[in-house]
Amino acid sequence: MKPGLGRIALRALAGLYLAGLWMDGIGCNVPGHVLPRSFNLFLSVAALFTEADHYILEYRAEAWVCDERRWRELDPRPYFPIDVDNKESRFQRAMYMHHKDARTMRALDAFLVDHHNHHAGADGIGKDLPIGGVRLLALRIPFPAVGEPVPRYGWRPLEEYPKDVRHAWYRTGDTVIQQRCGGGPPKDDATPAPRENPAPLPDGDTAGKEGT
Amino acid sequence: MSEPAPPSPATMRERFVAWLELPAPLLRLEIVRILAPLAVLGFMSPRLAYADEWLGLAGFRVPDLGGDMRQPIYIPGLPSEVVWTFAAVMVVSGLLCSLGVRTRQSALVFAATLVFVTLSDRLAAFTVSKISPIVMVAVAAAPAGQRLGVDSWLALRRGGALPAREAPQGSLRFIQLFVPIFYCASGVAKARGEWLTNRFVLYSHLHDSYQTSVSWFLANHTPAWSWTGLQVLVLALETLAPLWFALRATRTTAWVLAMGMHVMIGLMFGPVLWFALLMMTLGTAAFMPPWMLAPLERLAGRFEARWVVRPSAVAP
Numbered sequence: 040m041k042p043g044l045g046r047i048a049l050r051a052l053a054g055l056y057l058a059g060l061w062m063d064g065i066g067c068n069v070p071g072h073v074l075p076r077s078f079n080l081f082l083s084v085a086a087l088f089t090e091a092d093h094y095i096l097e098y099r100a101e102a103w104v105c106d107e108r109r110w111r112e113l114d115p116r117p118y119f120p121i122d123v124d125n126k127e128s129r130f131q132r133a134m135y136m137h138h139k140d141a142r143t144m145r146a147l148d149a150f151l152v153d154h155h156n157h158h159a160g161a162d163g164i165g166k167d168l169p170i171g172g173v174r175l176l177a178l179r180i181p182f183p184a185v186g187e188p189v190p191r192y193g194w195r196p197l198e199e200y201p202k203d204v205r206h207a208w209y210r211t212g213d214t215v216i217q218q219r220c221g222g223g224p225p226k227d228d229a230t231p232a233p234r235e236n237p238a239p240l241p242d243g244d245t246a247g248k249e250g251t
Numbered sequence: 252m253s254e255p256a257p258p259s260p261a262t263m264r265e266r267f268v269a270w271l272e273l274p275a276p277l278l279r280l281e282i283v284r285i286l287a288p289l290a291v292l293g294f295m296s297p298r299l300a301y302a303d304e305w306l307g308l309a310g311f312r313v314p315d316l317g318g319d320m321r322q323p324i325y326i327p328g329l330p331s332e333v334v335w336t337f338a339a340v341m342v343v344s345g346l347l348c349s350l351g352v353r354t355r356q357s358a359l360v361f362a363a364t365l366v367f368v369t370l371s372d373r374l375a376a377f378t379v380s381k382i383s384p385i386v387m388v389a390v391a392a393a394p395a396g397q398r399l400g401v402d403s404w405l406a407l408r409r410g411g412a413l414p415a416r417e418a419p420q421g422s423l424r425f426i427q428l429f430v431p432i433f434y435c436a437s438g439v440a441k442a443r444g445e446w447l448t449n450r451f452v453l454y455s456h457l458h459d460s461y462q463t464s465v466s467w468f469l470a471n472h473t474p475a476w477s478w479t480g481l482q483v484l485v486l487a488l489e490t491l492a493p494l495w496f497a498l499r500a501t502r503t504t505a506w507v508l509a510m511g512m513h514v515m516i517g518l519m520f521g522p523v524l525w526f527a528l529l530m531m532t533l534g535t536a537a538f539m540p541p542w543m544l545a546p547l548e549r550l551a552g553r554f555e556a557r558w559v560v561r562p563s564a565v566a567p
Contacts, residue, residue: 046421049392050271053425056385057432064436066443076323077370081385084378085436089444091455119311120301121375125460127522129304129311132374136321142314150311182458185451189470192462 060085094204095180096126098134099197100151102170103211105220110174112197115151117160124194134175134208144209148173152211152219171220172211179204271424274417277398278548282536283386283426284354284395288345288361290532291383294525298368298375299338306371307334313374326371340364348390351400355391362387379526382433386426386533393422399551407558414555416548427537430530431492434509438489446486453485454478457519466519485512496538506538 042050059070064085071079102113116123119130126135130147137143151173159166178200183189197205292299304310308328315325329337341364347357362384369380397403397414407413445452457470488495488508495505510531517527 050421053389053421053428057425057428060429061432061436064433065439076320080323080369080373080376081366081381084381085433086440086444087378087437088452088456089440089446091445091449091452092459093455095459097460120304121297121310122522125521127375127377129372129374133311133313136374137313140316140319140321142316146314147311182455185454185475189458189467191467192458192460 056082092182095178095182095192096135097178097180098131098138099176099178100130101174101176101197102151102155102164103172103174103216103220104164105169105171107168112163113151113155113170113173114161114163116194117162118151118154134177138175138177138208141209144175147175148209148211169220172216173209174207174211175209176205176207179206271421272419275420275423276417276544276548277394277415277420278544278551279536279539280390280393280395280420280423280426281351281398281400281551282539283532284351284358284390285349285399286532287383287386287390287529288349288358290525290528291361291365291379291387292342292345293528294377294379294383294522295341295368297522299342302334302338303331305334305375306337306368307331312372322373324370326367329371337364337367341368348387351396351402351404353402354396354400358387358391358395362391377526379529383529385429386529389422389425393420394418395422399554403555404558407555408560410560413559416552423537426533427496430509430534430537431496433530434489434492438486438492441486442490446482450479450482451475453482461520461523463519463521469519481515484508488512502538503540506534506540509534509538 059074059079059082063070063079063082066086070082074082100113100115101110103109104111115130116128119128122128126132133143133147137147152170154160155162155164156169164170178197180200181204298305301310306329308330310328312328313322315327316322317325340360344357344361344364348354348361365380365384365387369376369384403414441452449455454470454475457466462470488505492505492509495501513527513531513534517524517531
């Protein structure tokens with residue numbers, strides 16, 4: 040019995056899907072060039088855990104506390120409750136995927152400030168302490184050499200990490216902080232303010248960590 | 252694949268088409284129909300619990316980036332009441348599909364909801380989000396739901412005949428191709444990455460927030476070289492998967508190794524559990540050896556025989 044047109048079309052689609060999936064996995068760019076991005080997204084599935092981790096990558100936030108006139112750690116987890124304790128958290132993903140994008144960083148800045156000031160959760164800063172801006176940073180935490188005892192992973196306060204594992208990606212601009220608080224951060228703050236065309240990333244924050 | 256080898260037609264193309272048309276046990280596809288929606292809903296459950304943060308206006312949303320490569324399409328957040336209705340449609344359609352109620356329709360609705368959430372929130376979209384709509388379309392395109400489902404039970408109670416045990420199933424053939432092609436692409440991607448140049452790629456993934464008590468225990472109680480051995484095994488299994496699964500002599504061993512790999516992934520990498528369960532479902536449906544399928548066939552047959560309404564029991 041000869042297959043009908045519908046069956047032939049289904050088979051052709053299935054064949055194209057499988058060919059596209061395979062090509063995307065092996066690094067062939069053809070599907071990316073010929074398909075709309077929203078279609079191509081469904082083909083980008085096979086390249087998993089392709090690179091070694093060289094450190095534990097975590098993203099964190101600090102907030103400028105208006106009354107105290109200082110930066111304190113702001114725990115973003117109450118405002119990102121999905122997969123809160125692992126790297127599939129939407130905060131971790133937003134930082135991982137968009138830390139070079141000033142528009143997304145500004146939106147994240149506004150979201151965190153608004154949520155703390157109006158719907159404060161247990162984010163480590165008192166509900167009665169308004170914040171005027173945020174610093175968003177990456178922690179690149181080294182792990183022990185092969186064969187040494189492996190520590191249990193867990194969330195630790197920012198202050199427990201030395202300065203050299205912190206890499207700042209974004210800070211609310213002084214003018215915005217002044218508008219929100221009536222006073223800006225100290226002038227010696229070297230964290231980069233938002234830029235439309237940020238400098239290239241140092242190695243590591245985007246390589247091979249797409250997750251599954 | 253328990254089926255006899257196809258007759259030997261002249262060309263490769265004819266042999267391939269003959270294989271596509273060859274009858275195969277319906278039970279294999281019913282395994283996908285029953286278990287895949289549950290694995291997908293398990294993956295979605297932390298998201299569904301906070302649906303208004305996920306798809307609505309209550310949570311953070313990446314702004315419209317106007318064509319940025321990391322945002323294939325911009326979909327604004329949904330109003331809260333729409334979000335919860337949408338979440339209910341996703342859960343109900345997934346469960347109905349798993350139960351075999353209006354399987355084709357429920358699978359298609361479930362697939363449509365999965366496409367939407369994958370495109371709506373790239374931040375919470377992972378491999379499960381991306382492959383599950385395809386799997387559900389395959390279920391919808393198949394004769395799934397003819398065995399071990401509510402609709403098939405009702406049909407038998409109404410005096411219908413016992414369903415056939417085998418039929419040609421393009422969807423099952425699709426899954427039998429999908430699994431090795433996925434593994435192969437994944438293996439080549441690994442080989443092009445660091446898997447051939449760094450002996451401790453697997454070991455290096457035991458430290459971060461995916462770590463579970465099992466991976467922590469194993470990281471501290473197994474020699475480092477064992478991770479290199481596993482790395483070689485995984486790479487060989489995945490890269491040459493089409494060969495291992497095509498050859499009758501290596502198929503069962505490849506299936507056992509693949510299942511073992513996914514068990515390890517599920518136990519050792521926290522939220523990746525649902526991906527592992529979905530792949531185990533697909534791998535089992537596609538390649539479980541016939542001698543393991545036979546007892547399930549007998550069990551399913553016993554259930555169906557019990558459901559059949561005997562002529563004597565039918566009211567005059």
